[in-house]
Amino acid sequence: MKISIIKIGGNVIDFPEKLDEFLSLFSKFPGYKILVHGGGIMASRFGESMGVMPEMVDGRRITDKDTLDIVTMVYAGLINKNMVAKLQALKVNAIGMCGADGNLIRSIKRPVKGIDYGYVGDVQEVNTTLASQFLEGGLIPVVNAITHDRKGQLLNTNADSIASALATSLAKDHQVNLYFCFNKKGVLVDEKNENSIIPLINEDIYKELKKENVIHSGMIPKLDNAFEALHKGVNHVWIGKAENLLLAAKGKLSGTTIERQRYDLY
């Protein structure tokens, strides 16, 4: 099978109009597909309304018991089920899943090394049999950022990591492409110029771009993550804006495509 794993971020989820627009695009996206989402901004807002303040260390959420309850409610409940209902209205046979459902994603609680992140999970294993069966049966999994340890504990997990884990695990038996939708049009040469997109990056280009400081800070973990996925067998990784997803699917110029192999055109 040719499978696309598509991850959307808070910049889409938190705006009803943008979300509707994205879901319409997603419904038209060709082939087998899995949607992955988190929803941190909405979780923070709900938490605050209940007196639970978000605690972040290096941009990562510390997940105590109350915070775990909130992200479980917001990711697996509110956001996931509303997306599924909207996709069903678009004739997409979506099925919302957290990692515990059908044991789709097993993780382990992150060991305490200096910082105790609390109930945060690092992905250990993906149930690719179930995912493949669902896709073959015409179901479209909509996967949120809650996983479990198979010992009865839910764990808050980074949605990018879930998308990567699904992609690399399924890549063992299938041709998998991974799409990260974020708040920029792609990897930019000039951060201030939204249109200065680098269309294609491979490892050699990446090294050069890092050396010249064109790529730095927040973009580095995203690209490291992308290359790790490529090394584990993912066909290509795409980074760009949700609204350009269909162009990307059609192979048209939009966003940044990350590939392992060297291209002659460079």
Place this chain on the structure above:
Amino acid sequence: MKISIIKIGGNVIDFPEKLDEFLSLFSKFPGYKILVHGGGIMASRFGESMGVMPEMVDGRRITDKDTLDIVTMVYAGLINKNMVAKLQALKVNAIGMCGADGNLIRSIKRPVKGIDYGYVGDVQEVNTTLASQFLEGGLIPVVNAITHDRKGQLLNTNADSIASALATSLAKDHQVNLYFCFNKKGVLVDEKNENSIIPLINEDIYKELKKENVIHSGMIPKLDNAFEALHKGVNHVWIGKAENLLLAAKGKLSGTTIERQRYDLY
């Protein structure tokens, strides 16, 4: 297939120890099975902590937009996913589902007749193909009280009605038993005596018991509902305490069994 639909109420869900005990029993319950739950008490508590007060008319929750968000978070998120994780730890391959997931249960927004219940759904259609496929594939659906209208709207639905709808729909092709766990040991002759359980009720007995005012008030809609399910092909309906569920499964005396046919022993 022989399928058991088991519905648990707030008196189990709201007490962690009771819930763990129940899930352990459920894991041992033989054969194909589907678990159905709501969680009204917990939803009220979370709503209140967010400043959304529950509004009840004749024991039914009025579901405005905020309340719908809360029940979606609590039923489909917090309660459902924690139960699934706990069942997975017990080696039950549970999969949490609301009615929107895989279009399992389609409902329509209740028409306004005097009272506007808001975003409340009445069940219209059950995707028995999907439910049967999941059961055959070894998955155990854990179904919560959120459904959808297939036009993108989630709807709050009575969990007893969901259990009945699943049972009657599946009864067309399968042998289905329906178990309602509630806060009493069964239908009682004397409300003040927990052990005065009526073991078996059929329609003739029911008429007599109503005439003699042994069965009245809150028990009548439960039993009407049970007989409706029997008329639609359900094999038998059981009402009792969650802790006696395994006895019921083994055909031992516990709770009240409701059957359509007349028995000679009466």
